[in-house]
Amino acid sequence: MPDSRQPRGLAPYASEADTSRGRLVPEPASSTRGAFARDRDRIIHSSAFRRLAQKTQVFLPDYGDHFRTRLTHTIEVAQIARTIARALAVDEDLTEALALAHDLGHTPFGHTGEAALSTVLCPFGGFDHNAQTLRIVTLIERRYPAFDGLNLTWDTLDGLVNRSGDAQDRPAPWSAWHHDGLACVTGTDAWSRALGAHPNPGIEAQVAAASDDIAYNAHDIEDGLQAGLFSLVDLEAVPVLAEAKRRQLAEAPGLDDLLLIRGITRELVGVFVDDIIAATRRRLDQVAPRDADAVRCLPVPLVKLSPPRQEDSLKLKDFLFERMYRHPRLVVVRRRAWTVVQDLAAKLLEAPDLLPAAWRIGDHGGGTRAHARRVADYVAGMTDRHAVSEHRRLFDDTPDLS
Known part of the structure; x- marks a missing residue:
């Protein structure tokens, strides 16, 4: 029986909650929201989403009050996405959920921080913010006693897994990071094996x-x-x-x-x-x-x-x-931001005891590689401000990012 909370009038090619493969951990349906609307709301209420307010889009948040942060950019993406989804008669809730989640895996200082972290982690598969988003929603977020992550629907996870389109266009670190991101949803069942197993994401x-x-x-x-x-x-x-x-x-x-x-x-x-x-x-x-x-x-x-x-x-x-992006004013700040992220990641890789206690436990599989992933999770989750604060705690020569 069709879900009465599923928007009507969708095109045949749209994703539909009532024909979804569902969630990895089955949950009772909501009486007020469709499955994709619940995904969207879980993303909005996540701590990773809130931290986007203090993460760089292009300009550091302290640069001025009127420039985009990673959060305001995300909200603007969601607004544009809803407009296009409505015009194409596809599911607005799912589209909005994917738009709101698309940058959850970003490091402090935007792509500069991502490149610095990937360089340090090169021996362990590098780093990719898109794949890190998958780790956040399937593993890192802890809000529910019954499961790690947000237990999003298959359709939302598939959109995040396959966001980069054809596998040949994905960045080099994707494969290793994607494997880790799917660590808690992989299995022999068709539900998990079907994630990303097609040339393109849904519309x-x-x-x-x-x-x-x-x-x-x-x-x-x-x-x-x-x-x-x-x-x-x-x-x-x-x-x-x-x-x-x-x-x-x-x-x-x-x-x-x-x-x-x-x-x-x-x-x-x-x-x-x-x-x-x-x-x-x-x-x-x-x-x-x-x-x-x-x-x-x-x-x-x-x-x-x-x-x-x-x-x-x-x-x-x-x-x-x-x-x-190549303007000298921004290049100078990016170089200093690179140093902050690179120093933090390298130091924490060498000295596991410097990680906060919560990040030193619960490694999935143990060993050096697992520790590297925990360092990546910790550093990538930092806001710009937290990264600078941690650098000052661990080093005597923190670069001036003002």
Whole structure:
């Protein structure tokens, strides 16, 4: 019998809670929420989600009050994802759950911290934040007496496992980290063996991933402008940015810089969202997938920008890479942040007794590799502020990140 809490009017290719493989540990159904809504809510209430408020997106949280943190970025991704999911008639709760969970595994100091941690852990399989997200929701979070992790549905876990799409595109550390992340859900049953065992994620996971791309492109432009890393004049070098600027000025001549910057951000999000909805609908009409598993078995993702907008997106990324991510002001801070994470991980690997007691117990399998994973779990879970505080506790020469 269909679940009355499952949204009606979904497309045939959407994931549906009442046909899900369910949870690893069976639980009674909620009287008020569908299974995917419960997944979303569990993610929101997790401690890993709260810590995103003090983790770097591009600028360190102490850089200023108006720049994105990893948490505000995540919330913006979820908003864009819900809009696209609704337009494509796929499950909004599942899409939102995947959007909200997508960065749970990030280290302090964003990709800089991830690269530093992966370097230290190279002998033990490296580190990957996407796979770390899986460890968090299946193992690290402890909120329920009956199981470790959040006991999310198969559909949500599959979207997280397969978020990177084709295995050949996944980063090198993924395999080892993915194995550890699935440590408590692997088995011989079809439920666990089916996780990630297909070329693509479901359409909701594809929507969440595409929304991440749209959000950070547009919002990094806004943050970069407000930080003074580049100017409104510099936007003329990128056609999609120049056009967004022209349209805003045409609609409201004489805009001050702040309103113009925010108008350009809105314009960018709107342009890419409208395009990805239209382009995805065309692909869906051509392929006509009969169900959610048919989407997963397709050789390429369905949720993509049209070729012209893909080109716009690539040019925008190139601009951000050259003018923002490589900006000398940010490079200096990133080098110091790298040092903080690298020092912490290396020190804790060498001296297990320096780990807090809670992190020295409960190793799954024991041995050096298990200790390395516990160090990774501990360091990756730190906020920027906690990482600096721990570095000061263990070292006499903590870099200045202000």
